[in-house]
Amino acid sequence: MSINLTLDRIRPLASHLQPPYTRPTIHVAGTNGKGSVTSIVASILRASGFSVGRFNSPHLVSIYDSILIDDRSVTPEAYNRASALVVGADLKLGTQASSFELLTLTALQVFETAKVDIAVIEVGMGGLHDATNVITDECILVSALTAVDLDHQTFLGSTVESITQNKAGIARKGKPFLLGAQKHSAVEVAAKSVVDSIGGYFFVSTQVQKRPVENESRFSLSAQPFVPPPGQPIRFESPAFPPVQATLPLHGAHQLHNLALSLTIISTLLTHPSCQKALRGLRPPEVTNGLVITSDTIRTGIEAVSWPGRLSFHKLPCSVTNGLSRDPLTVLVDGAHNPASSETLASYISDITGMLKPRPPKLHITYVLGLSHSPPKTPLETLSPFLSRHSHADPLVTVRVAVLRFTPPEGMPWVKSVEPSTIRDTVLQIVSPADVDVWSAPDEGPIDGQLQNALEWTEAGQAECEVEEEKLVVLAGSLYLVADFYRLLKQLERSGGAV
Template structure:
């Protein structure tokens, strides 16, 4: 179980080599991963050695700890973990699995003397294990969008949750607040930061702009979901006005979804703060600003984040061997489901404008983590509120499955598929439904759901597009990536 406290890790940390790397600390409900990814990509493009810590891991535990966007080796992870566990046993601190992982990450970054580190909070902020980092290591703290999630641990209102998350603020250090849906968040956060003695900074919003061939190159091909000739949605052209960027910053953002413009806005406000705030600039390399100005567009363009509105091609063998398009998204709460639903609606609008498209077969494969008081209805109801096509006929199906419990976290369990199915029946009428077993073997449920999702296809169907959306839990997305890796190793 999650046991939020700094007591155990606070007793153990002094017995390990001290942590001193210049660090950006990232809290929030939604968008933390995307923000860490864009930020790290800009640092890397600017020639810095970059450590990044994200949780939960995707397919293996060392995925949480990245050096220059590459997972650390199992050997490196095992070596440092053994040292942390040995210290834990020697001093009888009995730290949790996540606390061990956090200390392993910090020890790896310290050992390799990386130039800069980006650390994502696990849950909350004030009592999260990552908040053990000393004040002197923190460049700045930031807070992405705040919404209801983990209420059992963080409080039942957005204001209480915001207070917990903003409590990573540090004295005499900047604190950057991202764009918020809930107006109450800013006052709460501003108060926490001021009481801490930090510097509150509000994010300046980047703007969408039209595609400009002189800046962006030739326009992208027309969007198509057909897996054989798949053409992804175009990059999002943005412009950002700030005194540190002469003549404004124009860039292309390849992360999917309108919400990513808000995440990018937060990142760019962070970057401008690192370049100008005295407490930050003194810790960065002397030529940091020059490097950023030369390379920031490449950093934004190169940012990718698996499992967040990510398109993939998957081979299926039934009823006819072919390739299908899969959209993987770890939407696990109401706010992220609303984001996914909005994105799917945009895809439908784009496809509706394609005169060759007649039918969209849209299948959701869903699993959820058991996380009271959050209910399946809370998370899933936004998914089925998408708009219909005008000329496009949309055929919707839903499969409910369970996921494999993540390594080292046996307490994380799936909501029974029968409960997901009950929510689907209440939310959408006329949809095809496939429900995996609530008990017994989990292995094979995702594969069976994919087989069911693609069983209707016949040869020679003109104008029929298929999209399978794997969502509801990042742990299900991880199962999908493991399946994809097996397929790439052993093609059909």
């Protein structure tokens, strides 16, 4: 089934399911950052003693990764029980629900059966007509909107304003709606208009303050053992709790905005009358009167958060590619799948290469890229933000690019890889052929093995580098390529470092 955004199928199906979904829910929409926000919020709530269900899409390695309880993937047994209930009802009613609608209802059934205290739900696409918006008004504690930018225009509208109106459609009457930091000023105007028309309460997130890094250590991409760049020290003030000081382990300046929205959500849970009423129903009064969520539990939750595949560093053993190099590959993994997230990636690469101490005589960067076919978004728009920084030859930097396809995600037949030849042509449009070496997987034939072949080519190039030179691999583009990388990583872990 292709994408057809509507609630006409899922509403009657959801109303037929027993038991009905009743969990207090935090609902998060946005173009970029919603996964990070759900991860941070869930981590803080867990550190505060709540049992937490979390639903994110798409999954990375397996479908079970999209449904978590207390940060653990749902068990196959629990998933299959809930899925059988949902699929059985779909067949009985003849609703012909989409794969994502079935998955959404499966997640809600899992959380209801487990009786989680709070569920944190990420919108799949858009907001107003997204399957997750089937959750009833009574269940919603807070709705939140992360950064909005152009993406999925075919389904959501051609302007930032129209996309915002769609995403803000998760707002609920009488409930708080929180807006995160935005690049486009039009977002706040459009979102507030939607929230006001629904009768919700509109708030803008409070900023976090970045504290100076204490005892800044030397950073090297080639260090053994490798230590990722330091986290981001922050301070946050709220009338709901004493000032919080913590170190955010997520990388990138954009994560400070995601943290700010997350902490504003937590603050709102403690201060807004509708949230206070819902929380009082969860636990005895002596537990919910501000005694569970404290500055200490917030700090603990912040510092424990993890969100793989978004500016995540990994060391890939050289045995994966027959040991051609002297050292393991340092791989920065990021699902930069649209222009806005690619700009974030470009900024972060500039930040970390500027942190290298001592300055290396030469830096070798290899990009491993795969993209989803998602018109009207083009490969040129997605790749330009980080590749254009290499459009002028730099004698201290060498650039290599490997382009390939990814494994099609299960149950999503509409997701297609951009042909490697198209990505290759785009790369050479951005960077002069004289300044970049490109390896391309075939457009046709088996996808299995393409990532390993790309990494073999990558390592062969790095084997020619001098010892004192720094090397970085950036694997980016579609999250489905990131999923292939994590599957390979798990395969290495199981086999002791050899594929």
